[in-house]
Amino acid sequence: MSTQDTNKIAVCTDFTSIAQHAFEESIALAKKLNAEIHLVHVLLENSETEVTADKKMAKMVDQVKDQLGDIVVKFNVVDGGGDIVEELNKEVTKLAPAYFVVGYEVKKGLDRFFGPNIMKIVRGTKLPVLAIKEDETLKDLKDIVFPLNLWDYARQKTFATIRLAQRLGATIHLIGLDVDMTDGDRRDLKIFMNQLKKQFEEYGVRYTEAILQGDDEVSVVVNFANKIDADLVAKVFHHDPGLISRLRGNQDEETLVKSNMPLFVVKSTDYMQGNWSAMRG
Known part of the structure; x- marks a missing residue:
């Protein structure tokens, strides 16, 4: 609790x-x-x-x-x-x-x-x-973008985002990020998206879904958020700056720089490798 x-x-x-x-x-x-x-x-x-x-x-x-x-x-x-x-x-x-x-x-x-x-x-x-940022607003937070890739920690923002959406009466826009994926990756992405949709439905949260392709994840997310005139982007930032530099480059900083709307940021936490229930958060 x-x-x-x-x-x-x-x-x-x-x-x-x-x-x-x-x-x-x-x-x-x-x-x-x-x-x-x-x-x-x-x-x-x-x-x-x-x-x-x-x-x-x-x-x-x-x-x-x-x-x-x-x-x-x-x-x-x-x-x-x-x-x-x-x-x-x-x-x-x-x-x-x-x-x-x-x-x-x-x-x-x-x-x-x-x-x-x-x-x-x-x-x-x-x-x-x-x-x-100084040119962004927290008024009328009605549309929240929820990016999803196959990164182990990506779903740890799930329940925090659901709680926020419930309290605000907001819609979550779930987007699967098909960037440099294999056919196997795409199958896994659809499975994870279906699991998330069940969570949204269980908690009575409105949502939309889409799978988007592009050259890099940050640009895909920012472009989609701008296209639908979203109010907030939910993100997980990695808790270990050394690890993120090795595995994910500067995506977190890049998101801060490129976005033109507020970010809802949850810090990743370590977990034991396991099933879906161990990875959600």
């Missing part, structure tokens, strides 16, 4: 414009889910105090007071001193919200190669993350 509080949403802030945007967009989500918002900030060592951080968060809230309605916003300030992302993830883990909203920006040049903080956040948390 999940220990997450379905009535909480955590939003991290460093008081930048993208953090303000993530907070503002989380309001619509909080209203839809009947949840309270927890703003979380990690103090910068020797340059901030809890008092100054509280004032800045109060200013953030004041800027959107007309939008909040009955939504409660609480402040969580964390002492710095260690790794900022690690301290952030520890605090959010204690809060145990249903979702963790994180604003991010696409960095250029070598910065992108080393990865934005969003990658460290996702790999350091056990919670589903809603990753959003």
